[in-house]
Amino acid sequence: MITASRVTKTYGPTRAVDDLSFEVRPGVVTGFLGPNGSGKSTTMRMVMGLDRPDSGAVTIDGRHFGELRWPLREVGALLEAKALHPGRTAYDHLLSMAQTNAVPRARVDEVLELVGLESVARRRVGKYSLGMSQRLGIASALLGDPGVLLFDEPVNGLDPEGILWVRTLLQGLAGEGRTVFVSSHLMSEMALTATDLVVIGRGQLIAQTSVHDFIASNTEATVLVRSPGADVLADVLRAAGAGVDARDDGALLVTGLDGTRVGDLALYAGVALHELRPERASLEEVFMELTSDMVDFHGHAPAEVVS
Amino acid sequence: MTTATVPPVPLPAFDHGRAGLRNQVRSEWTKLRSVRSTWISLAIIVVAGIGLSVLVSSVEGGRWGQLGFADRAQFDPVRFSQTGEFLSQFVVGVLGALVITSEYGTGSIRTTLATTSRRTTVLAAKLLVIGAVVFVVSEVTAFASFFVGQEVLLAHGGRALPAGSTILDQVHSSTVPVVSITDPGALRAVFLCGVYLLLLTLLACALGFVLRHTAGAISAFVGILLVLPLIVQILPSSLTHSFEKYLPSNLGLAMIVVTSRKTDFAGVLLSPWAAVGLLTLYAAAVIALAAWLLVRRDA
Numbered sequence: 001m002i003t004a005s006r007v008t009k010t011y012g013p014t015r016a017v018d019d020l021s022f023e024v025r026p027g028v029v030t031g032f033l034g035p036n037g038s039g040k041s042t043t044m045r046m047v048m049g050l051d052r053p054d055s056g057a058v059t060i061d062g063r064h065f066g067e068l069r070w071p072l073r074e075v076g077a078l079l080e081a082k083a084l085h086p087g088r089t090a091y092d093h094l095l096s097m098a099q100t101n102a103v104p105r106a107r108v109d110e111v112l113e114l115v116g117l118e119s120v121a122r123r124r125v126g127k128y129s130l131g132m133s134q135r136l137g138i139a140s141a142l143l144g145d146p147g148v149l150l151f152d153e154p155v156n157g158l159d160p161e162g163i164l165w166v167r168t169l170l171q172g173l174a175g176e177g178r179t180v181f182v183s184s185h186l187m188s189e190m191a192l193t194a195t196d197l198v199v200i201g202r203g204q205l206i207a208q209t210s211v212h213d214f215i216a217s218n219t220e221a222t223v224l225v226r227s228p229g230a231d232v233l234a235d236v237l238r239a240a241g242a243g244v245d246a247r248d249d250g251a252l253l254v255t256g257l258d259g260t261r262v263g264d265l266a267l268y269a270g271v272a273l274h275e276l277r278p279e280r281a282s283l284e285e286v287f288m289e290l291t292s293d294m295v296d297f298h299g300h301a302p303a304e305v306v307s
Numbered sequence: 308m309t310t311a312t313v314p315p316v317p318l319p320a321f322d323h324g325r326a327g328l329r330n331q332v333r334s335e336w337t338k339l340r341s342v343r344s345t346w347i348s349l350a351i352i353v354v355a356g357i358g359l360s361v362l363v364s365s366v367e368g369g370r371w372g373q374l375g376f377a378d379r380a381q382f383d384p385v386r387f388s389q390t391g392e393f394l395s396q397f398v399v400g401v402l403g404a405l406v407i408t409s410e411y412g413t414g415s416i417r418t419t420l421a422t423t424s425r426r427t428t429v430l431a432a433k434l435l436v437i438g439a440v441v442f443v444v445s446e447v448t449a450f451a452s453f454f455v456g457q458e459v460l461l462a463h464g465g466r467a468l469p470a471g472s473t474i475l476d477q478v479h480s481s482t483v484p485v486v487s488i489t490d491p492g493a494l495r496a497v498f499l500c501g502v503y504l505l506l507l508t509l510l511a512c513a514l515g516f517v518l519r520h521t522a523g524a525i526s527a528f529v530g531i532l533l534v535l536p537l538i539v540q541i542l543p544s545s546l547t548h549s550f551e552k553y554l555p556s557n558l559g560l561a562m563i564v565v566t567s568r569k570t571d572f573a574g575v576l577l578s579p580w581a582a583v584g585l586l587t588l589y590a591a592a593v594i595a596l597a598a599w600l601l602v603r604r605d606a
Contacts, residue, residue: 045417045605045606048417048421049420049421049424050417050420050421050605050606051605051606052605065424066424066425067424068424069324069325069326069424070325070326071326071421071422071423071424072326072421072422077421079417079418079421080414080417082414083413083414083415083417083418084413084415084418085338085342085409085410085413085415086413087341087342087343087344088338088341088342089341092337092338092341093341095337096334096335096337096338096341097334097418097422099330099331099333099334099337100326100330100331100333100334100419100422100423101326101330101422102326102330140418
């Protein structure tokens with residue numbers, strides 16, 4: 001369990017985290033969503049005792065990081081994959097971490113094998129790709145077999161196979177009853193990986209909810225209908241209380257009625273249907289909508305959204 | 308690709324004790340030995356120490372016949388054998404600073420600090436490990452340089468002066484004087500050469516913790532050893548005389564020269580052990596500042 005209560009952190013004039021409160025429960029993967037620069041990394045650094053909040057508190061199972069007696073065995077983190085001495089081997093890097101908390105050497109080999117780096121463990125990490133560094137970072141988070149795990153953007157630089165592997169790994173860790181807190185700016189990835197969500201923008205909490213509820217409560221279900229008798233159907237639907245929006249390509253976007261009802265009404269009106277498709281905004285769209293006024297850095301062209 | 312399940316917990320119970328200095332020292336030793344720059348730096352200390360001892364002792368030993376009385380009075384076979392120390396003081400400065408600034412440079416300091424809930428343990432462990440390594444290597448080098456240097460002088464026809472000889476006996480000696488480790492001040496001078504390098508290492512490491520930047524820490528360290536003496540020289544001579552003996556570089560000199568032989572240093576330098584005490588105090592002050600900042604600053 002990770003608990004943030006009314007945490008505020010400023011760097012000079014910048015308020016990175018602003019009166020932020022949330023809870024991350026064990027047993028499920030919790031996604032930590034926000035645009036770049038919204039305070040996700042700052043929050044994670046505060047959990048790990050690296051940055052000190054100006055006010056408020058962040059605790060791990062009720063204790064501040066400074067109160068943990070064997071920190072590596074209680075909380076593991078992947079914060080920055082490339083924050084490594086380039087001249088050291090992966091094995092020595094992990095060994096040096098393990099020794100700080102009396103974690104046996106055998107565990108180093110174990111986590112190297114777990115992340116699939118055993119064959120390159122004796123290579124200097126300066127030669128690692130970003131994907132390999134991410135795997136090493138995940139290995140270091142798991143090294144002390146902790147009950148609480150934090151991952152800051154763990155799928156950055158991973159290939160599709162690696163992304164799938166991380167997703168399965170995180171869900172497996174949560175399934176063992178661990179607290180798993182994963183940040184990402186990729187909503188689509190979180191929709192597949194996480195059960196719970198903590199969404200922030202400009203350091204403030206936007207939502208703490210489940211992925212399912214987040215989408216449901218933030219999107220209006222719409223039904224897309226194509227019909228040769230669109231005009232007639234539109235009148236019937238409007239009469240039944242639906243909102244109908246005729247698109248340029250002739251399709252109707254219906255709100256306020258579900259697909260079943262729209263189909264029944266079409267039969268009743270004697271109109272043929274060529275397409276009847278319930279539409280639901282993706283998490284990505286919901287997120288973009290929610291945070292559009294909270295993004296610090298806008299690109300000039302609309303970003304291509306991969307979903 | 309491996310499966311996504313975490314193996315069963317093989318870790319011993321940890322419901323007692325805490326991650327402490329002993330654990331951190333092991334970790335710091337692993338970090339120190341696992342990068343190449345450590346071994347390169349230590350090799351430079353050994354090679355430069357013994358190599359320069361051979362070179363300088365050989366040159367000076369060959370000149371004895373041509374030296375006037377004044378030069379003969381300043382002829383210090385101990386000092387010649389420790390010439391490498393001048394270079395090594397900068398090598399240990401870089402080594403001491405890099406131990407911590409390389410972590411700030413790469414960001415791995417956050418990994419280090421996220422494995423311990425007492426940051427001062429990290430500072431203590433780093434000082435202990437780098438200090439112990441530099442001290443052992445420096446002492447071995449200092450004694451090896453001393454004995455090699457005296458051998459070189461012997462090869463130039465040198466001979467030890469009889470016990471109880473004064474500086475006048477040295478001036479009038481027809482052969483190059485050779486020093487035995489049992490001669491007054493010799494053992495102390497050679498031993499303190501390693502102590503001087505140890506204290507400089509600790510000073511540099513603490514500067515690294517304070518400045519958190521490789522270039523900054525090394526600049527500060529070089530500034531203290533090389534630039535500070537120049538500034539003090541510009542002061543009015545009365546001030547120069549009152550300050551110069553307290554400069555770290557001159558404390559090092561006080562530790563290493565055998566003043567009974569070096570007449571021109573008489574009264575200018577502190578006594579060797581006072582110099583050790585004062586330099587220790589300097590290092591302790593910067594270490595205290597480093598600890599104070601380490602606990603308070605965001606990583």
